[in-house]
Amino acid sequence: MIIGIIGGGQLARMMALAGIPLGMRFIFLDPAEDACASALGEHLCGEYDDRELLNYMAEKADVVTYEFENVPASAIEYLNDKVGVAPSAEALATARDRLNEKNLFRELGIPTVPFATVDSFGDLQLAVEEIGLPAILKTRVFGYDGKGQVLLRDEADLQQAWDKLKAIPLILEGFASFQREISIVSVRGHDGEIRFYPLSENVHRDGILNTSESLPDDPKQSVAEEYARRTLERLDYVGVLAIEFFDMGKGLIVNEMAPRVHNSGHWTIEGALTSQFENHIRAVAKLPLGSTDADGYARMINFIGEIPEIHDLLSNETLHLHHYDKKPKPGRKVGHATYWSTTKIEHDST
């Protein structure tokens, strides 16, 4: 079976590393000449909406998936008419726009921060009146790793934030004073079977995920699973879905979802019987899902900008290296390491 992936970055790379042992072959579409997944399959180097390349992929691949949500919707719809795409165009359209996403969560009874659309400076002033400050002004689409958002602390911040972001449809979101950030990585098969991984606790630094740690037997597992189940079923979802939450102590508030494998699930490579990457490929390929049971404790740390000295890293016996073979660049995710142990890992081990 040949699987097409829109995007050829580290998520595509790790999907291929998981899919090749199942006998899969891969084709990637990515405009970057040095796309790091290209070591693992055929690399179509071009824009995501290049019709010729999309036609080629549709002809060769048995099914297409994607590694990020900022794929042009038209490309997915075009591919879907020619070859199956999973997760569906609807799931992608929902997840790629913060407004659609929040409206869906509201419809499903999943608590969100207060939010309002902002299409003009007047909208922004009204929204601030309604929601209060602090609040976060975000682009509805194309945001990632803290990009496309500005924190508003007081009225004086409004004009500058508006000037910075006004080019794109915006959303104002209330600021949640959370106890911790957690996420649930779930997977739904083409036959509707759903499985959940244990929760991850996530720590961001400068807007970029820094560490994720598995949370076996966390008291918030069941409510997170319930929210994820509603979302998966409402979207008739196929593949891995990650949902990020703010844990407010009493309950969870949803932050956002990603219709794809997710950085907070990287620890499942070592920490679970079947990784999120393999389960995504199994779902997309209409194969039975693998066990999401997690044994022991896992803690993932992202390498941002550059990989530390490899001899030092590999001298640590509990560390598993995932080098993305990407050019070093400030703010770029270039690799990660997972510390895995049968016993709980002390935080100073990183």
Place this chain on the structure above:
Amino acid sequence: MIIGIIGGGQLARMMALAGIPLGMRFIFLDPAEDACASALGEHLCGEYDDRELLNYMAEKADVVTYEFENVPASAIEYLNDKVGVAPSAEALATARDRLNEKNLFRELGIPTVPFATVDSFGDLQLAVEEIGLPAILKTRVFGYDGKGQVLLRDEADLQQAWDKLKAIPLILEGFASFQREISIVSVRGHDGEIRFYPLSENVHRDGILNTSESLPDDPKQSVAEEYARRTLERLDYVGVLAIEFFDMGKGLIVNEMAPRVHNSGHWTIEGALTSQFENHIRAVAKLPLGSTDADGYARMINFIGEIPEIHDLLSNETLHLHHYDKKPKPGRKVGHATYWSTTKIEHDST
């Protein structure tokens, strides 16, 4: 770092799958157009002694290793003059010839079956007088998966066996009535550090390995480690070395060694903290070795000829599939599965 591998079969494929997450890239030399490792790197399609391709590999690769011992020695020596090769040409020359191998074991005080070289029918008659029957007549080189050997039960078998095998230098080996076949997979780093995996118990069918099962805490672990250590140190070995033994109850008799990753170590992908494939790459790349600690119980079964129905396989929650993406063919290893569990696996689970 770029690693060249002589051979592009499943062992090269699994070395690449283990090395890519360390940031390695791969070049394979294999005459088969559909070499199954080619999905994971650059495939030089040509004979193993093709000087032009060897020159290309030597120029691009930082180090070269191999996936099987029937590489022409001249190719390894040629490469070694231009770029490092590990394991060394000496290790390869020893392991590829049953006579050299047995002489080394004898020198190191490691018990072998009785053996004698056979270069003529007269030699064969003398060797049978000395060793007795039953005995096994084997080609000294190029044997694998039970190929190149004939069991001699009585005098009447001699002429037919001689006629079948006489083209190549031969060795007659005494027949060992063993209790079980076991192997030890070991690895030695470029700095001399040595690590051992738990023993494997191996069951062959029609001369081909059928199943391997990890043997945590086996009473024969320490003697096998001692024999492996002598061999590794004597050869100043770098990389993974597998040694197969007959367990005679009272002690071990060495059968043969393989200067490479080995089928009986495939279970280490799931069953050990660092797989044999990753540790071989680490050793060859002069990186620190990873932990060979094995958690739980692993049982590997080879798929010979063809892969069973994939939906059925993946419905088994304790099964991990390794599909080699090779054309089905009787007697060909086309994949394997590993059953892994924290508790001992009952044999009927396969």
